[in-house]
Amino acid sequence: MADLFSTKPVPPLAEQMRPQTLDDVVGQRHLLGPGKPLRLAFESRKLHSFILWGPPGVGKTTLGRLAAKVTNSHFIAISAVLAGIKDIRAAIDDAQEALDREGRSTVVFVDEIHSFNKTQQDALLPHVESGLLTLIGGTTEHPGMQVTNALLSRAQVYNLQPLSQDDFNELYERARQHLPAVTVDTDALALLGGYADGDGRRFLNLLEQVSNAAAGAGLATVDAAFAASATSPSLRRADKSGDSYYEQISAFHKSVRGSQPDAALYWLARMMDGGVDPRQVTRRMIAIASEDIGNADPRALQLAMNAAEAVDRLGLPECELALAQATTYLAAAPKSNASYLAWKQAKEFVRTDGTRAVPIHLRNAPSKLMKQMGYGKEYRYAHDEPNAYAAGESWFPDDVEPQRWYHPAPRGMEIRIGEKLAALRALDDDAKE
Template sequence: MKPDLFSAQTPDIGQPLADRMRPHHLDYFFGQSHLLAEGKPLRIAIESGALHSMVFWGPPGTGKTTLARMLANYCGAEFLSLSAVLSGVKDIRAAVDQAKQRQASGKQTVLFVDEVHRFNKAQQDAFLPYVEDGTLIFIGATTENPSFELNNALLSRSRVYVLRRHEEGELLRILRHALEDPEQGLGYSPSAMRDDQLLLLVQAADGDARRALNLLEIITDLSDEAVVSDEIIKEVVAGGVRRFDKGGEVFYDQISALHKSVRGSSADGALYWLARMLDGGCEPLYLARRVVRMASEDIGNADPRALQICLNAWDTVERLGSPEGDLALAQAVLYLAVAPKSNAVYKAFNMAMADVRESGTYEVPLQLRNAPTKLMKELDYGQAYRYAHDEPDGYAAGENYFPDELGPRVYYTPVPRGLEEKIAAKMQHLRELDAQYKKDNKPGG
């Protein structure tokens, strides 16, 4: 009779595999070698018991909670855990009270705050004095950039450690260890799953060790054979999405990569990042709005068709939704990537806005004002205005269209690419007409 895949006894049938497999010793922590290799500051801190407040910043499933528990264990400190999602100031005060009691008996306390970025300023301030006076050692875990989400006062008292997503080889070691561990893991034969099968789980986990272990546990729960079949693995990993945190650090990293790929004329790179975001669940209409922005910011008048193509893609997404409208987004992104580039419109607009903000509220020159009433005409509204269509070549050379106090300004400088090359030539011709007009109408000339 074949051994049943579930014949091994687990320490707690109700405890998830990912929790049971949390390592308690550095030798069994796979990954984060840039922090935990021999001689690295965090390893030295853990092994020496030199506790200090810190923030672990990294993607889900990279070991933030595990490292916090391990640090407290190595240092013989009590470990208190709060979730910023579920906790408030009352819970923080209760934790501080416990820490004070332990401090009175000569024992340190580690207060671990998961998803600390979800605490508001008042909640972060609530435990700041107790970090300062040593009542507790603060360890925060966050998937968001601490410089944006945490108070400067808290950051100045903590050291930030950046955790990286697990490499494929590290996740394979974690899964193989969980599969074969007879005490905390599944305790099965090494032949229960092949490395190529485990690799499918690794790819679906996308650098997240917790997700990889959860997938392994689901697969073993579904299998009733000593050797797991390929069919069960494919069924479990089908439909898995890559890591994408809407509105979080990963979100902005990926939209930045898409924008920079377009700006850098990398059609393939831009298409890859578009696909990554769509695959991760990004709202297509958000992407449509962003590509319209890219058309004006990075292509502008070098190819005015780019803006219309992006607007058409936006309209298509609204009409068809996803996935039918996604192809129109791909078309727009590819067009932007290969189009001639110019940020002249973007720079000109910013310069004009800077002048508006920095200068006074200047009056509109009289010749540029409208004069629909007799009184306005008597006040010289519109007087001396030169109607461009009645001027030679349809251009009123030498006319000033700025407030008198500001004087003429040059904002728009077309680049020598695409249609802007012709626009630059036309603008140069108009400037020459202006110069000639001023020369011909110079007082005493």
């Protein structure tokens, strides 16, 4: 009688197909092709420490394991999400024991290395520097933002790319020997590739799912309609607050700034599809309205504020039309960063200048003593002046030359604002003659 407790489970397709050699790896040709950096390092069997930066399912863990395998190194895997200093010290002791006992070097693969804090990252430094450990880190976050400079100086960063549809097609051909005897047609593969969104593991899981479903239904071929009915689209990469989000919100901002409403709608749809909080988008819209449109169209700020209110009042999915309306308006609006530039210059002037007294004529005089001291005595009330403008008056501190930071752009409403300011400056010049 078979021992039920010793029966081994059938691993998922993605695990069955985990590459055992470099030639088994699909994708990343810019790193693993002939003459490319990781290929050369693996073939020389002289590894250096490196960090693999890329989205999920593109081979970070696999490459870490292969690095140890091709160099016959002791392999230690650590999850930075779960591990602490105690685990790091245990790995160091394990590496020293492997060196003393077998003369083997050690590869330590730290998954999601960006989750390690500075103290944890610093604990690895002396052992990476001494050569006891070859560190391979895997991260979905930008290393320059999450990994300490000291560790970055000792490790090369390699950027792994999402898998393409050609990569998925190659994975399918390699996977057929592990799947039921059904054929997945080109349209179905394209659909699954879209659902996988560059993630090889997700693609193989979806492929296994539809193939088993088709075999169970007695089908010989999987078409796009059956693949769609047997699966469901997963959320695209947006991470809600991680690197992908910041990359996409940047693309959205630049598309609006570049007056490209269709591209801006694309990036908005990507973020909504990826589960990004719409309030994060409206915060960026409000910033865009002031930074990139400004007084060229003052209505833009109000429309962005209205979109934020619509999000709070309606929520998803009803607020999506308000987001689309605001996006297209902001993108089509005339652009000016004159207010933004003027504000930067004013802040820099104040930051580098001394603290100066407010001129007496500009001070308020709420008390009798202040009035006796002359506060506000020579203030010229604009509404009592011709054209409601105190021509020639000084508004800066007495020992500061009048500054001109705001230069209206020759676009939209700022054309009229520029004309108005030019006319007022002409009145000032006449008053000084």
